[in-house]
Amino acid sequence: MEKFTSLTGVAAPLKITNIDTDMIIPKQYLKTIKRTGLGSGLFAELRYKEDGSENPDFVLNKPAYRNAQVLVAEDNFGCGSSREHAPWALLDFGIRCVISTSFADIFYNNCFKNGILPIKVSPEDLAKLMDDAGRGANATLSIDLDRQEIRGPDGGTIGFDIDPFRKHCLLNGLDDIGLTMEKAGRIESFEAKTAAERGWL
Template sequence: MDAFTTLTAVAAPMPMQNIDTDKIIPARFLKTIKRSGLGVHLFDPLRFDKDGNEKPDFILNQEPFRKAEVIIAHENFGCGSSREHAPWALLDFGIRCIIAPDFADIFYNNSFKNGILPIRLPRAVCDQLIDDTKLGGNARVTIDLARQVVIRPNGEEIGFEIDPFRKHLLLNGLDDIGQTLQHGTQIDGYEAERRQTQPWLPTTIA
């Protein structure tokens, strides 16, 4: 997955609580195991009417937020079912960071595994960041993961907490497979030794 180091981007305000995974990506779009192509269905019930036309009042259908890479929301973002398609859809749309007071646990964990940085900040701070988005095209927020700060358009820096191991994985672009491949030399050595000492064991799984 792509590393997350520093991101400066337009932030889209979504001052709503309990944005669940069925709003993020409705169940009828879960027929694929591919991670690409889901962005067009992101927030489908909020973005489109029953005829597939854009709802002009939804924030991601407005400029400059069509190209937002950050979402700022209220409590319990990502609640509902545990579908991993939710972070897949967000990432495919272009979202790399979500800022909210708190997140549903499974969604929070899935976000890290897919290269999305979920940041917990107090509700009052989220509301300040949402207010900043009124600057429109100038509503660009910077997230510096190494320094663990969110930088408002006015230059104010806001610190956030993150688990050190998860921070390491994001900074280095390591998902579960990437972590395993870091030990490729040791794995190859083990397999070579096993072939010598236990040649009767199969080398592949049927």
């Protein structure tokens, strides 16, 4: 998993409450178990019209936000069914950080396991960040995970809380497999001991 230490990028304002996982990545894109290639389906029902052409009114289709790396979203982001394809699609599009007042638990946990930083902020701070994100080409936010700070385009900072273990995993690029491999020496030692003591296994 790619490490997340700091990020400076365009933030897109997504002024929709209760964005569920089917809205993030519609069910027709769930036929694959690959983590790549899903970016084209991200928010497909909002990004595209029925004829397949782009919806010019959707924020990620606007020139200033086509390469957004941060989403500033309304309450209860990632609700609905539990599908890991949702963070896969965000990551494949280029989104590394989602900021909201609240997240659905399963989506929130899946973000950390895939190298995306979900940040919870107060409604007051979200309003400030939504205003920052509304500046088009000037909508740049800087995220410092080690300091747990978000810096806006005018230099103001907002702090955020994060579980220390999850912070450690993101800073070091450790998903579940990575965490297991950190114990490779102990695992090999156990297997060697077991093979010597129980040769019939």
